[in-house]
Amino acid sequence: MAPLLIIDDLQIHYGAIEALKGISLYLDEGEIVAVLGANGAGKTTLINAISGLLPISSGNVTLEGNRLNGIPPYEIVQKGISQSPEGRKVFSTLTVDENLNLGAYTQRKKKQEVGDAKERVFSLFPILRERRRQLSGTLSGGEQQMLAIGRALMSSPRLLLLDEPSLGLAPILVNHIFGIIREINSQGTSILLVEQNAHKALSLAHKGYVLENGVISTSGSSSELKSNRKIQEAYLGGSALKRKGNQTT
Amino acid sequence: MQVVFEQIINGLTIGSFYALIALGYSMVYGVLKLINFAHGDFFTLGSYLGYTLLVFGSAFITTHFGLWGGMVAAMLMAAMCLAFIGVLVERAAYRPIYPAGRLPAVVSALGASIVLQNAIMVIWGPRYQAYPAKLIPNIHLNIWGINITVLQIVILVLSFVLMGILYYIIQKTVFGAAIRATALDKDTASLMGINFNKVIFFIFTLGPALGAMTGVMVGMYYRQISFTMGWNYGLKAFTATILGGIGNLPGAMFGGLILGVLEMLGAAYISAAWKDVFVFMILILVLIFRPNGLFGEKIAEKV
Numbered sequence: 004m005a006p007l008l009i010i011d012d013l014q015i016h017y018g019a020i021e022a023l024k025g026i027s028l029y030l031d032e033g034e035i036v037a038v039l040g041a042n043g044a045g046k047t048t049l050i051n052a053i054s055g056l057l058p059i060s061s062g063n064v065t066l067e068g069n070r071l072n073g074i075p076p077y078e079i080v081q082k083g084i085s086q087s088p089e090g091r092k093v094f095s096t097l098t099v100d101e102n103l104n105l106g107a108y109t110q111r112k113k114k115q116e117v118g119d120a121k122e123r124v125f126s127l128f129p130i131l132r133e134r135r136r137q138l139s140g141t142l143s144g145g146e147q148q149m150l151a152i153g154r155a156l157m158s159s160p161r162l163l164l165l166d167e168p169s170l171g172l173a174p175i176l177v178n179h180i181f182g183i184i185r186e187i188n189s190q191g192t193s194i195l196l197v198e199q200n201a202h203k204a205l206s207l208a209h210k211g212y213v214l215e216n217g218v219i220s221t222s223g224s225s226s227e228l229k230s231n232r233k234i235q236e237a238y239l240g241g242s243a244l245k246r247k248g249n250q251t252t
Numbered sequence: 253m254q255v256v257f258e259q260i261i262n263g264l265t266i267g268s269f270y271a272l273i274a275l276g277y278s279m280v281y282g283v284l285k286l287i288n289f290a291h292g293d294f295f296t297l298g299s300y301l302g303y304t305l306l307v308f309g310s311a312f313i314t315t316h317f318g319l320w321g322g323m324v325a326a327m328l329m330a331a332m333c334l335a336f337i338g339v340l341v342e343r344a345a346y347r348p349i350y351p352a353g354r355l356p357a358v359v360s361a362l363g364a365s366i367v368l369q370n371a372i373m374v375i376w377g378p379r380y381q382a383y384p385a386k387l388i389p390n391i392h393l394n395i396w397g398i399n400i401t402v403l404q405i406v407i408l409v410l411s412f413v414l415m416g417i418l419y420y421i422i423q424k425t426v427f428g429a430a431i432r433a434t435a436l437d438k439d440t441a442s443l444m445g446i447n448f449n450k451v452i453f454f455i456f457t458l459g460p461a462l463g464a465m466t467g468v469m470v471g472m473y474y475r476q477i478s479f480t481m482g483w484n485y486g487l488k489a490f491t492a493t494i495l496g497g498i499g500n501l502p503g504a505m506f507g508g509l510i511l512g513v514l515e516m517l518g519a520a521y522i523s524a525a526w527k528d529v530f531v532f533m534i535l536i537l538v539l540i541f542r543p544n545g546l547f548g549e550k551i552a553e554k555v
């Protein structure tokens with residue numbers, strides 16, 4: 004079976020800066036694929052390029068054989084890809100309910116589907132049901148992360164892009180959220196998971212890619228990556244703590 | 253005591269003009285962070301178009317629709333024309349400039365304003381024009397000693413209905429939430445499937461249409477219109493926008509109403525000649541003490 008998502012020799016520039024220098028990866032239907040890398044490696048750039056937020060300099064993004072290059076973000080959602088962005092980006096002066104409704108904006112005419120999707124989100128994140136009338140800017144960081152993921156699920160995507168869902172959360176909350184990511188995947192949604200928390204990400208993902216300065220330096224199944232000495236030194240174990248302290252975003 | 257009530261009603265009437273114009277400023281600022289200086293001239297142009305329709309269509313309209321029909325027809329026609337012109341101005345004067353940043357866009361907005369104002373002067377002449385008196389309903393009422401015209405009541409009701417409709421669209425519908433989301437964060441809104449250009453289209457049809465309807469109501473109320481009146485009303489409406497917190501639509505509505513009432517009370521009890529000074533003093537005080545507006549709220553992003 005052909006992969007769901009294929010990234011082929013993708014190059015992305017910010018003006019003169021080359022942020023992705025020709026990377027290739029693929030994701031099979033039903034998989035969780037982790038993309039690991041330090042600050043500035045190009046992880047968010049990759050996710051935003053898939054979502055159509057950034058112009059593609061060269062290379063291809065294809066979903067089920069359909070080329071996505073040049074398609075604007077608001078149409079990418081209709082193709083079945085949605086994103087939970089880095090730093091949550093909930094619409095702070097809108098209520099939880101309104102945020103979720105916007106997640107299903109492309110389906111807004113289908114009341115039944117929107118209702119079902121919302122029920123699914125509430126069953127994954129019961130706290131959001133309690134908070135539904137609350138302004139999302141007044142939620143705790145963890146709740147905002149749940150809202151961002153829930154909002155991305157509202158369009159019932161085939162492929163969910165998660166950009167650092169563990170960012171700034173207490174370890175216990177990270178475990179909780181990762182458990183739910185696994186559940187979302189087991190319900191049939193494929194997931195591209197961008198993370199600095201390599202240990203956690205690899206415990207969840209089927210396979211992973213390591214991004215360094217805009218190129219993929221290593222890739223393999225999660226167990227291969229976990230036992231790779233270089234990866235252990237750079238992304239697992241002691242240095243993970245040091246990176247946390249350096250986080251700027 | 254009657255004077256107070258009369259002035260409050262007069263204040264609410266002109267306040268609702270400010271409020272309706274302020275909504276146009278606020279919507280555009282919310283989404284584009286651009287002060288659309290041409291908006292005051294949309295209002296003037298609407299007023300002149302309504303005037304022309306009434307002058308040339310007077311016999312036809314009054315026999316078929318009555319006086320109120322004439323007013324409604326003029327408002328609807330002006331609204332439709334300005335919806336079209338609003339989109340046109342956005343395409344011609346603003347859209348090509350966005351990539352250059354906010355300051356060039358503001359300059360372009362000033363330019364658009366000057367072009368529109370001069371076009372109005374060239375077409376209709378530099379002198380005041382008078383709405384035809386025989387087409388304006390003129391019924392005075394005396395309720396508990398308070399003098400009020402039926403026209404005033406109709407204007408107030410119409411304005412509140414229009415504000416109510418806009419409030420409903422913006423605050424209660426999914427499309428309204430999409431507009432508010434776009435104002436907060438354009439990129440993340442696009443990730444939801446919201447087409448930015450459709451949002452722009454909407455605010456540049458609705459804002460100018462509301463402005464145009466206000467222009468017709470002002471023509472009916474004061475009977476005299478001039479090609480420069482967009483500056484004055486625009487400035488007041490802009491003050492109202494800031495009073496309410498720029499980008500905050502319910503704030504803009506209340507800001508307009510409060511400003512109108514204060515202006516009229518100031519005119520009655522302090523000095524009519526100084527009423528504009530009074531208004532702008534309020535603006536300065538708000539800018540000093542409540543820069544986010546009277547209702548401006550800031551919710552810190554939790555990171």
Ligand SMILES: Nc1ncnc2c1ncn2[C@@H]1O[C@H](COP(=O)(O)OP(=O)(O)OP(=O)(O)O)[C@@H](O)[C@H]1O
Nearest residue numbers: 017020022040041042043044045046047048049252
């Ligand atoms: N808008 C921008 N303009 C210019 N350069 C940018 C822009 N956004 C990102 N970059 C640069 O592109 C590179 C990749 O950035 P990106 O945000 O994709 O990294 P990341 O892997 O997501 O990092 P982090 O873990 O800190 O989120 C960095 O060198 C960054 O400085």
Ligand SMILES: [Mg+2]
Nearest residue numbers: 046047048089
């Ligand atoms: Mg990032």
